[in-house]
Amino acid sequence: xxxxxxxxxxxxxxxxxxxxxxxxxxxxxxxxxxxxxxxxxxxxxxxxxxxxxxxxxxxxxxxxxxxxxxxxxxxxxxxxxxxxxxxxxxxxxxxxxxxxxxxxxxxxxxxxxxxxxxxxxxxxxxxxxxxxxxxxxxxxxxxxxxxxxxxxxxxxxxxxxxxxx
Numbered sequence: 489x490x491x492x493x494x495x496x497x498x499x500x501x502x503x504x505x506x507x508x509x510x511x512x513x514x515x516x517x518x519x520x521x522x523x524x525x526x527x528x529x530x531x532x533x534x535x536x537x538x539x540x541x542x543x544x545x546x547x548x549x550x551x552x553x554x555x556x557x558x559x560x561x562x563x564x565x566x567x568x569x570x571x572x573x574x575x576x577x578x579x580x581x582x583x584x585x586x587x588x589x590x591x592x593x594x595x596x597x598x599x600x601x602x603x604x605x606x607x608x609x610x611x612x613x614x615x616x617x618x619x620x621x622x623x624x625x626x627x628x629x630x631x632x633x634x635x636x637x638x639x640x641x642x643x644x645x646x647x648x649x650x651x652x653x
Contacts, residue, residue: 543593
């Protein structure tokens with residue numbers, strides 16, 4: 489996929505792709521892959537950012553004036569490669585922060601695989617002052633009652649008194 493604000497660049501890019509395909513041993517496979525691609529000529533960088541965030545690509549190369557500033561606006565992409573010298577292949581093989589990235593637009597809600605995926609995170613909660621927590625307990629009782637979970641409501645109600653060890 490190519491998002492651009494310059495219609496003239498599309499022809500130059502297509503010509504360069506054809507030139508490179510001419511010497512590629514896997515040209516047939518690459519050509520088939522390119523058949524699944526598309527070009528969008530955007531009215532503005534804002535529109536390009538919006539489209540990119542909607543599509544949430546696995547890889548996003550930003551090759552434009554002000555690439556760093558544009559990149560700071562991207563919310564949904566697996567890997568963002570900033571500037572003309574930062575090819576996606578570097579993320580796969582050379583510099584590679586990660587090669588296991590979210591595909592199929594899942595970058596809208598999932599990041600690439602990282603060490604965090606192998607950690608078991610726990611939350612810890614401790615309430616020592618039931619009076620300070622009364623507003624939360626009241627809301628908790630109300631929500632439990634709305635869900636019809638009376639035992640949950642009772643569990644919260646008990647905590648409003650200083651009867652815990």
